[in-house]
Amino acid sequence: MIGVYDDPYRSRSAALWRWVEFAALYIGVPLALRFWAPPQALLPVLWLAGALVWGCLTLKTWPERVRVLYAWDGGRRGLRAVLLRFAAGAVVLAILLALLEPGALLGLPRRDPALWALILVGYPLVSVCPQGVIYRVFFDARYAALFGSDERLSRVAGAAVFSLAHLPFRNPWAMAFTFVGGLMFLQTYRQARRVGVSNLEHALYGDFIFTIGWGKYLYHGTQALIEAAAGG
Numbered sequence: 001m002i003g004v005y006d007d008p009y010r011s012r013s014a015a016l017w018r019w020v021e022f023a024a025l026y027i028g029v030p031l032a033l034r035f036w037a038p039p040q041a042l043l044p045v046l047w048l049a050g051a052l053v054w055g056c057l058t059l060k061t062w063p064e065r066v067r068v069l070y071a072w073d074g075g076r077r078g079l080r081a082v083l084l085r086f087a088a089g090a091v092v093l094a095i096l097l098a099l100l101e102p103g104a105l106l107g108l109p110r111r112d113p114a115l116w117a118l119i120l121v122g123y124p125l126v127s128v129c130p131q132g133v134i135y136r137v138f139f140d141a142r143y144a145a146l147f148g149s150d151e152r153l154s155r156v157a158g159a160a161v162f163s164l165a166h167l168p169f170r171n172p173w174a175m176a177f178t179f180v181g182g183l184m185f186l187q188t189y190r191q192a193r194r195v196g197v198s199n200l201e202h203a204l205y206g207d208f209i210f211t212i213g214w215g216k217y218l219y220h221g222t223q224a225l226i227e228a229a230a231g232g
Contacts, residue, residue: 015146022143025049025134026161033168042168043126050130053138078192082201085184090208097213104213119210124203132199135162135182136189151190159183166218173217181205 029049033042097105109116139158147154159182166174181202189198209215 018143018146022146026139026143027164030164030167034170037168039168046127046130046134050133053134057133057138057141078188078197079200081191082188082197082204086201086204086208089205090212093208093214094212101213104216106211107213108210108215116211119215120207123206123210124199128199128203128206131162131165132185132189132195132202135165136186136198137195139186140190155183155186155190158186162186169218171217173214177209177214177218 029045033045037045094105108119135158139161144154144158147157159179162182162185163175163179166178169175185198185202188201189195192198206218209218
């Protein structure tokens, strides 16, 4: 899957320019959001970046390739593995929170079940989908080839920049969770060859984190927007 929609680099200058792009998008933007932007800017920037990336992918590929990238057909490939891994991961996350912060267990559903239900629906739509485009589809299509033929190295790099995207949350839990998640989601995307499958996995973990009580470490524009819509 690495670089499957990309053209080979024809010169050192082309490769260098690709590295500059990579650094600007995946390092520069998170750093700017962390140090110079308010939390309310996170979602608009995510949506804008997602729209630009979608446009680049659409212009780069013809409609059939775009359909293959985003369609759900064939999505059963790897779905069983995703669900089994999620079941194990959910147990680990629940036990970890019970040991470290037992008072936070199921805090949001107990405090505001209506808001919790709204987040379960809203989070995958407003946050997961654009992240899937930027950190899986576009990363693999345009930048994975920078790391050569080493699939593991490119996957670690993809997970690292996905983790760095959560730097504006300003806590180590957000960085740690998203690094591990980044490894899983990118692997799922490459194995299933459908971003819908990896987005489903991402949404499962995200919704579970908000449900079980880890959500306060990933509180950002998504939840704030949903709270505003709910009148909270």
